[in-house]
Each structure stands twice: as C-alpha cells, then as structure tokens.
Amino acid sequence: MGSALHSLQGEPIVSFMILLAVILIVPLAFERIRLPGIVGLLAAGVALGPSGLQVFSNESETMQLLSDIGLVYLMFVAGLEVDIDQFFRTRNKSIGFGTFTFLVPLITGTIVGRSFGFDWNASILIGSLFASHTLLAYPIVSRLGVVGNEAVTVTIGATIFTDIGALLVLAVCIGIHAGNFTLVKLLTLLVSLALYTVVVLVGFDRAGREFFRRTGDEEGNQFLFVLLAVFLAAVGAQLIGVEKIVGAFLSGLAVNRVLGESPVKEKVIFIGSVLFIPIFFIDMGLLIRIPAFVQSLTTPQLLSLTIAIVVGLMLSKLGAALLAKLVYRYNWQEMMVMWSLSLPQVAATLAATLVGYRAGLLTESVLNSVIVLMLVTATLGPILTARFAAELTTLDTALVEQAQPEEWIDSEERPLVIVPIYNPRTEGNLLELAAMIVRQAGGRIAPLAIALSQPRMDVPKLDAAIAQKQGLLTSALEVSRNLDVFAEPILRIDDNIAQGISRASREQNASLVVVGWGRRTSFQARLFGNVIDSVVWASHCPVAVTRLLDSPMNLSRLLVPIENLTQQSIAVLKFAQVLAAANHGQITLLHICDRTTSPSKMAWIRSQLSLLAKKITLTSDFIIQIIPDDDVAKAIVQASKSYDLVILRFSRRHTSGGGLAVSDITAQATQKMTCSVVMLGEPQRTPSLVWSTEKPHRQEPFPPTSR
Missing domain, CATH: 1.20.1530.20 (Na+/H+ antiporter like fold)
Structure with a gap:
C-alpha cells in the first residue's frame, strides 16, 4: 500500500x-x-x-x-x-x-x-x-x-x-x-x-x-x-x-x-x-x-x-x-x-x-x-x-412620470401564451396561470409537447413518443375547456426540447412562454445548462418560470420586490397587476434599503413607489413595504413567509473579467423561499416587450440609497 x-x-x-x-x-x-x-x-x-x-x-x-x-x-x-x-x-x-x-x-x-x-x-x-x-x-x-x-x-x-x-x-x-x-x-x-x-x-x-x-x-x-x-x-x-x-x-x-x-x-x-x-x-x-x-x-x-x-x-x-x-x-x-x-x-x-x-x-x-x-x-x-x-441622478423620476397603465398585452390581437407540457402533475397549474393571463384580453393558450426526433422517422420509439405526447395534449385540452379558455394544442418533433420550445414560440409569434420550475441537480446541468436556461437564452419573448405550490386562483397575496426603478421593474409590476386583477388579490411592493438610510429618504422612496403603483394599477389596493437590511436576499425570504406568491425578475449574470462567478440575489432568494414563485426572464436582445411602456432615453436607479 x-x-x-x-x-x-x-x-x-x-x-x-x-x-x-x-x-x-x-x-x-x-x-x-x-x-x-x-x-x-x-x-x-x-x-x-x-x-x-x-x-x-x-x-x-x-x-x-x-x-x-x-x-x-x-x-x-x-x-x-x-x-x-x-x-x-x-x-x-x-x-x-x-x-x-x-x-x-x-x-x-x-x-x-x-x-x-x-x-x-x-x-x-x-x-x-x-x-x-x-x-x-x-x-x-x-x-x-x-x-x-x-x-x-x-x-x-x-x-x-x-x-x-x-x-x-x-x-x-x-x-x-x-x-x-x-x-x-x-x-x-x-x-x-x-x-x-x-x-x-x-x-x-x-x-x-x-x-x-x-x-x-x-x-x-x-x-x-x-x-x-x-x-x-x-x-x-x-x-x-x-x-x-x-x-x-x-x-x-x-x-x-x-x-x-x-x-x-x-x-x-x-x-x-x-x-x-x-x-x-x-x-x-x-x-x-x-x-x-x-x-x-x-x-x-x-x-x-x-x-x-x-x-x-x-x-x-x-x-x-x-x-x-x-x-x-x-x-x-x-x-x-x-x-x-x-x-x-x-x-x-x-x-x-x-x-x-x-x-x-x-x-x-x-x-x-x-x-x-x-x-x-x-x-x-x-x-x-x-x-x-446608488447615488446617480437622485432627482430623476422620469420613469415614474412616464409610466402608463396600458394593458401589458396588445388587445388589438389575440395574444398567445405557450405552455410546454411535460409533467402531468404540474400542467394544471401552468395552464390555469396562462388562462388568467390571456382571459382579460380574449387571448388563447397553446399547450406544447415536444417529441424528441430519431434518425429515422419510422422507428417505433418515435411513434411511442408521439403517442405519449398526444396523450398529454389531450389532457391539457380538457383542462383548458374546464378553464373556459380557447386552446390550440401543438405537437412538435424536434431533436432538442429547448430549441423546440423556442422555435415553436417564434413560429406562433407567442406573447409569453410559461414553463415549470427546473432545478439544477447535477454537474451535467451546471455544465450544459437545463432546458429552462436554454429557453430563456433563445426565446424572442418573455419567459415566466414558475414554481406553483397551489392553484393560481388561490394566490391572492402577491409580493413584488423592487430593488431599483428600471423599465424591467415596471414590467414586473404590470405582470403582477394582471394576476391580482384576475383573482382579486393584493399587491405588496417591497424595497430593501441600507440600514443607514435616513427616515426622510425612506419617505421619499415610499412616495415614489406609491405614485408608480397608482399610475400602473389605477387602484389603491396595494401596500408599500420598506425594510432596512444589509442582506437583501435574506430580507426577501423573510418577508415572503407572509405571502402566497413572489414575483421576481430572472436575470442571468456572466462572470467578471476575473472569471469568478458573482452571486445573484434572485437565485439566493428562490432557493430558500417556501411559497410559490414566478420569475420573469427577459430575452437577451432588447425586445419590444408586450407589456412595457415606451422606453425612456436612459435608465436610472430608483432609490438613491438602494443597493
């Protein structure tokens, strides 16, 4: 030895x-x-x-x-x-x-x-x-x-x-x-x-x-x-x-x-x-x-x-x-x-x-x-x-002033929400969430099933995969009828699930893709990414990544953390307003600031958030919550314990020039939350988001003391 x-x-x-x-x-x-x-x-x-x-x-x-x-x-x-x-x-x-x-x-x-x-x-x-x-x-x-x-x-x-x-x-x-x-x-x-x-x-x-x-x-x-x-x-x-x-x-x-x-x-x-x-x-x-x-x-x-x-x-x-x-x-x-x-x-x-x-x-x-x-x-x-x-242009409130309460989906067209179907246990909640989103605009949903292709199109294995996916779509169509929403099931044969979802959403000119939560559980997932990562990378439209622990109709207490006033923050707020209006829910806007933030500055932040919420939601049924804390992720997790659903932005970060990864607050928070979560992932290029207002000439931070 x-x-x-x-x-x-x-x-x-x-x-x-x-x-x-x-x-x-x-x-x-x-x-x-x-x-x-x-x-x-x-x-x-x-x-x-x-x-x-x-x-x-x-x-x-x-x-x-x-x-x-x-x-x-x-x-x-x-x-x-x-x-x-x-x-x-x-x-x-x-x-x-x-x-x-x-x-x-x-x-x-x-x-x-x-x-x-x-x-x-x-x-x-x-x-x-x-x-x-x-x-x-x-x-x-x-x-x-x-x-x-x-x-x-x-x-x-x-x-x-x-x-x-x-x-x-x-x-x-x-x-x-x-x-x-x-x-x-x-x-x-x-x-x-x-x-x-x-x-x-x-x-x-x-x-x-x-x-x-x-x-x-x-x-x-x-x-x-x-x-x-x-x-x-x-x-x-x-x-x-x-x-x-x-x-x-x-x-x-x-x-x-x-x-x-x-x-x-x-x-x-x-x-x-x-x-x-x-x-x-x-x-x-x-x-x-x-x-x-x-x-x-x-x-x-x-x-x-x-x-x-x-x-x-x-x-x-x-x-x-x-x-x-x-x-x-x-x-x-x-x-x-x-x-x-x-x-x-x-x-x-x-x-x-x-x-x-x-x-x-x-x-x-x-x-x-x-x-x-x-x-x-x-x-x-x-x-x-x-x-x-955090102190850049502290007096600039252009985004608040320009915010408009338009519908986040263009009502002149029939908006389409793609819902990939691959897990019978979660498809009901995903379809229900999509139905809540499109119902107000008279839109439609499209349950999507991807059958992985084979070198030969006549092999029994592909036939079995197609039959299994058709069964999922039949079940999804039945769920859609019960939800009283028009559905157009799509069966696609593709050699890659993520690419199939992205291509189908582009071909159908979808307004949104709603997918279920996918956790990274292996070294292979870290190295090659998972399906959701690839969909977010390639999608031409926003992607809602969801982890729903209950029926969306039961999620009435909504928490929306807003770190800084950006156009993406307004998009998240408009998305939350759609869900709140569908199930008569209440929205809480949460901002985490430094412990050293003065009371006057916190009052200013509260007034700006209140003004923004009133212009976007056209209602007073919202709560403003400001918490001084040095650990943003921990504060969000603690606050989420009193709510049914948390809506966050889903952003991807590369490494810095030194090549070492930088932790993302969203990732830290979602790992520890015990309630339902929806994360909005934005396309990598700058799209004309179907729910966004006209983009101002520059984006500024919201609170002068925000982190």
Whole structure:
C-alpha cells in the first residue's frame, strides 16, 4: 500500500485531482468568511507551493501548461466580456476617457518605477500595469440598473482602449528587453502587430459568422471553433514576436459579436472560470515566497514601493476620472463611479505582471506589490461602486412620470401564451396561470409537447413518443375547456426540447412562454445548462418560470420586490397587476434599503413607489413595504413567509473579467423561499416587450440609497 502511494506521487493525474479539490473547496471556504475566492486560490498556491507543503512546483511541465492555458483563457474572457456595441454608442467619449485613464496611470507608474531605481523599459512596463483595469464591479451597476448612465457606459467602453494599449506597451517592452532591439525591429514589430490585429479582428469575426451560419445549432462544434480561435490567435501572436495574451485578448474581441449572448458563450466562460483560470491564480500563488512577501511589507524600502504602487494607481485613476468630469461635464457621483469602476486591477494587470516577471523584466518585489495591489483594488473597487452608483441622478423620476397603465398585452390581437407540457402533475397549474393571463384580453393558450426526433422517422420509439405526447395534449385540452379558455394544442418533433420550445414560440409569434420550475441537480446541468436556461437564452419573448405550490386562483397575496426603478421593474409590476386583477388579490411592493438610510429618504422612496403603483394599477389596493437590511436576499425570504406568491425578475449574470462567478440575489432568494414563485426572464436582445411602456432615453436607479 505504501509503495503504491509512493508511486502515485509523481503522477500528473494526482496533481490534477488535488487542483480540482482546491478549486472546489478553497474559494467556497474563503467566501464564507467574506474574503474573495481569488485570495483563497492565491493562498492555496502559497500553501501547496515551494514555500509550503511543496506539493506543486511552478517548474512542473503540467503546472506550466495548465497555468498558460488559464492565462490565455483569462485574457480571452476579458476580451469576450467587453460590450462592443456599447463602445460604439459612445466611442468618442470612451476613447477620450480611455486616453485619460491610460496615459495618466502610465505616466504615474513610470515615475514610480524611475523613483525606485528601475530603468526606463521596466518603469514604462510598470506604468502599463497601472493603465489597464478590470470591470470587476460590472454586475453591481447592472443590478442597480445604471448601465444606461453615460458615465458608466463610457467607462465600460474605455476598457477596450486601456487593455489593448497596455498589452501593446507590454509587447514592445518585452521585445526591447530581449536585446538587439533596433529602431528597424521596433517598426517591424509595430507593423506586424498592426497587420496581425486586423487579421484577427476582421478575419476571425468573418470566419466565425460563416461557421456559425453553416453549423446552425451544433453547439459542440461551435464551442470547439471558439477554443481553436483562442489558441490559434495566441500562437499567431508568438510567431510575430509578441506575447500570447495579446492574441488571446484580440480573439475575445473578434468572436465577441459572433457569440453574442448565446449558450455557447456561457459554456466557454464556464469552462474557463471553473477550471483553467483558477489554476492560473494558484500558479500565481506558487510564485509567492513567504519570506520575500513578508519582507516586501516590512522592509522600509520595499514597503515604500508597495505603498507607492497602490497609492499611485488609486490617485492616477482618480485623476483620470476628474479629467473626464471636467471635459464631459459629469457630476461628482458619476466621476466617483468612473473612478471606482476603473480601479480594480485583476485580469490584464496580473497577466502582464506574470509575463514581465517570467521575462526577467520585473523583479519579485514588483510581483509581490502587484499582488497586494490586486487584493486592495479588487476589494475596494466593488465596495466604492456599490456606494456611489446608488447615488446617480437622485432627482430623476422620469420613469415614474412616464409610466402608463396600458394593458401589458396588445388587445388589438389575440395574444398567445405557450405552455410546454411535460409533467402531468404540474400542467394544471401552468395552464390555469396562462388562462388568467390571456382571459382579460380574449387571448388563447397553446399547450406544447415536444417529441424528441430519431434518425429515422419510422422507428417505433418515435411513434411511442408521439403517442405519449398526444396523450398529454389531450389532457391539457380538457383542462383548458374546464378553464373556459380557447386552446390550440401543438405537437412538435424536434431533436432538442429547448430549441423546440423556442422555435415553436417564434413560429406562433407567442406573447409569453410559461414553463415549470427546473432545478439544477447535477454537474451535467451546471455544465450544459437545463432546458429552462436554454429557453430563456433563445426565446424572442418573455419567459415566466414558475414554481406553483397551489392553484393560481388561490394566490391572492402577491409580493413584488423592487430593488431599483428600471423599465424591467415596471414590467414586473404590470405582470403582477394582471394576476391580482384576475383573482382579486393584493399587491405588496417591497424595497430593501441600507440600514443607514435616513427616515426622510425612506419617505421619499415610499412616495415614489406609491405614485408608480397608482399610475400602473389605477387602484389603491396595494401596500408599500420598506425594510432596512444589509442582506437583501435574506430580507426577501423573510418577508415572503407572509405571502402566497413572489414575483421576481430572472436575470442571468456572466462572470467578471476575473472569471469568478458573482452571486445573484434572485437565485439566493428562490432557493430558500417556501411559497410559490414566478420569475420573469427577459430575452437577451432588447425586445419590444408586450407589456412595457415606451422606453425612456436612459435608465436610472430608483432609490438613491438602494443597493
């Protein structure tokens, strides 16, 4: 037994098994003590590396391979998550702020480098580390509903400029450091880089569009195409003499529009965020030698370098935001949001630091200082963003003023609600809910059954599936007659249930899809998504995801949490009004605010919610409830115990540039609720929602102190 264990110690598969265990356990443990998961991965690298248990070594070929894949994946995801369309909408100001937040930190970092005795090449590289930023706090501004604010949009767009600029500086500095770097070689490198950039951005984009058009819904082949594009671009970058992370970032920009918000994009990001990117952070921890790291925080000269890098970065980013405020006439709150959004240094900064350190251009003291910088800015940036983003345009009540009480379904047509039927035990409640929705507008419902196709259409297995689905539709038709609503049953043969639902709803021009709850219960569901996820991704119309514990006609006490005043919040309120009118129910609007919110501010929030409810519902049969609490999900769960039904928005969140998942309040709350739940999922593109009012020119947060 002992000899067997000894023989396994050198096996790469054992190391890989340990890495998987670390990735699974350590981030969760650190998040429980309210520390970022990245910190846990770095700490695990230190503990298992040369300075600790010596389980891993950064000299290992296996570790180097996996870390390099993680490094490439990290920069690819950073490029993939940049909103290209948003950049073009405000490209002039995005380029302007991008120039400010690139040059000011670049100059500041160069001065810091020179002040501590680094040569010009290393100093400029240190400056380039200051120049980029990671949109770590994007999920926060998205949740607060302020992505439409120009200052936020400009900051997001500036990411393209800063990251590309920083990577170009890195490429030149590494080339100069390699030696024998003449002016001719510099010009050759710049020309090669320019041509390479055009080939990747234009060529990969066109090739991707053509490939995706030809392959249709073959997600497996599309996934492989994206991976091939990433590593092909990385190898191409090395062939022209620049770092592979430059190619990885450009490939992310190139396939950005091709992927859009498709399920393939989620799978690509998922693979990186749960496997390769965490391994990269563990490898970063392997580079940290505890004595040297402690020395960098205790030795006066090295501590001074760390402080200079951290403070210099923060002040330079603040200076860039101040310049944008003066030039574009933003207010102080918008300036502070631009500063806090551009503060975190994770993806491009860590990648460039590792490249510079491996090339011998940056010292170990700089590496340790940058890790401290990452920890400080990754923690402080989101906190400041949450603080200042909630205060944007506190006096703007345009959405309340423009809200109209129109029907949420166009009464000039016969609206159609698709109800996929696959579980006889839940189909009755789903059909009853759909009937309540369409009855007021004289609409109709369409029970939909999907029979999975076979290679041959005459096989007995397909005949049996069709017969079973026809039985479900017959039962659904009988239920519809009892509900006194017109039903048009649809039987569809398709090779994928989710695609069948989405295609049928598009073909029938459905107004809404009502589906039953689907919990994720397996690793396969996490990796490939479940049916409901795919329907929400692909649907052209809203999707109501339901978990009904009782007949919808018995759900009279409705709770509608409204976190911020956005157009989607109004849509949810209108949906709730339809259900309340159908069963003479009562609506409670719930808002969770900070514990520090003043009584006067809470009174203002209450007045705005009351005004909105009166304009939407045209009735006074509603309750306004405002609860001060720092844990939004917990407060919603606690409040839900007194209600029959909770209506929430269903939103999907990608990872940030760092590749780590961000928890969603909706997901946290629904896991613990014991009452019925309806979640409204919106199409990924911006549709003309059948229940929405005219969209205002910009979306603002509702309460100035909301979270």
